[in-house]
Structure formats: structure tokens, C-alpha cells
Amino acid sequence: MTSALRAAAHSGAPISASSIARRAGADPAFQYCQRDLLALVHASELELSEQNPAGSTPVSRASLQAGLANAQARNTPLVAPIQQPGKRLSQALGQQVWRESGLGAPADIEGLQQTITRLEQGTTELTVALEEREAELEAAREVNRQLTKALNQHE
Incomplete structure (x- = not known):
């Protein structure tokens, strides 16, 4: 990711989290899990916009943060239905192991x-x-x- 960031800065290409992820061949969500990479991208983005205000990206950082918050809000209701089968499977396997171990009630x-x-x-x-x-x-x-x-x- 850092090499893709350096290459984008050197070539004068627009710097954003998604463009750097595309250039590096990674999922854009990966950067949001790696806070240090995301901070590095944002710092480079700010540095580029300060050097060349006309070439800066039309999307503001606040807009991106709002979009991220909205995406997380949309994902929250989807998490519970995905986790429920896992919990049920875990309980069923736990009961089975408990019975087979002889520790559970006959x-x-x-x-x-x-x-x-x-x-x-x-x-x-x-x-x-x-x-x-x-x-x-x-x-x-x-x-x-x-x-x-x-x-x-x-x-």
C-alpha cells in the first residue's frame, strides 16, 4: 500500500483511500481496518491538496466519514442474522461435546x-x-x- 501511495504521489494521480487501494490491488475496506495506513493516505491527500488546490478531490474528508458512518449503520442490522446461525451451531456443538465427554447430565x-x-x-x-x-x-x-x-x- 505504501508503494502504491508513493507511486500515486510521484505521478500526480489523485490520492484517495479507494484509488490507492485499487492501485495496490487491495480491497478499500482493508485500509479502514489498518488505521495507520488510512492515516498515511489521508495525510498524503491533505498534503497534495495543500500543494495543488485545483487538483484536489471533490469529496471532502467529512463527506467520506459520513459515508463510512452510513455504511456501518447499514451493516449493523445485517450482522445479527449472520451471527445467529453461528451462535446456534456453536451451542449445538457445545452440547454434543458436553454429552460425549460424559460431563453432561445423561x-x-x-x-x-x-x-x-x-x-x-x-x-x-x-x-x-x-x-x-x-x-x-x-x-x-x-x-x-x-x-x-x-x-x-x-x-
């Missing part, structure tokens, strides 16, 4: 809830049965102590 949550309920009921039943067995064991030990005591008293 698909059959209802079945797992039923299994949890069944296992909790089984645990409760086993706890009650264990308490009954412990009570029976304690009763048997008490009977055993009494029998041992009775045997020791008869001897």
Missing part, C-alpha cells in the same frame, strides 16, 4: 430418578432389618448373661 434422567428412589427404599428397608437384628442380638446376649449367671449360682 439423557435418561427420569430412569435414573426411579433407580435412585428404588435404591433409597431398599436402603431404608435394610436399615430397619439391621436395627431389628441388633435388637434381637442384644436380647439374646441378655438371655445368655442371665443363663450364665443362673448356672454360676447353682454350682
Whole structure:
């Protein structure tokens, strides 16, 4: 771009962002992404217009800035419809990876809830049965102590 700018200045060709981009074989929008190149073009444009007021371009810098602002305003509503499919695709891929990694919740949550309920009921039943067995064991030990005591008293 800088070589195209130098060549245009040397040949006396009009200097503008679009003419320099055409001369360099680049998209004019490229300069708007590269602020340093755009500033260099504008500085050269101003320098040329100060040297030769009759040869300056009929479009003012304010007009170009207004055109750029209008173009950006027209592009703003177009950005959302373009980004929506990308967001949906990203969400779908994220969910798929989440499921495949095993970090996500399994698909059959209802079945797992039923299994949890069944296992909790089984645990409760086993706890009650264990308490009954412990009570029976304690009763048997008490009977055993009494029998041992009775045997020791008869001897």
C-alpha cells in the first residue's frame, strides 16, 4: 500500500483511500481496518491538496466519514442474522461435546430418578432389618448373661 501511495504521489494521480487501494490491488475496506495506513493516505491527500488546490478531490474528508458512518449503520442490522446461525451451531456443538465427554447430565434422567428412589427404599428397608437384628442380638446376649449367671449360682 505504501508503494502504491508513493507511486500515486510521484505521478500526480489523485490520492484517495479507494484509488490507492485499487492501485495496490487491495480491497478499500482493508485500509479502514489498518488505521495507520488510512492515516498515511489521508495525510498524503491533505498534503497534495495543500500543494495543488485545483487538483484536489471533490469529496471532502467529512463527506467520506459520513459515508463510512452510513455504511456501518447499514451493516449493523445485517450482522445479527449472520451471527445467529453461528451462535446456534456453536451451542449445538457445545452440547454434543458436553454429552460425549460424559460431563453432561445423561439423557435418561427420569430412569435414573426411579433407580435412585428404588435404591433409597431398599436402603431404608435394610436399615430397619439391621436395627431389628441388633435388637434381637442384644436380647439374646441378655438371655445368655442371665443363663450364665443362673448356672454360676447353682454350682
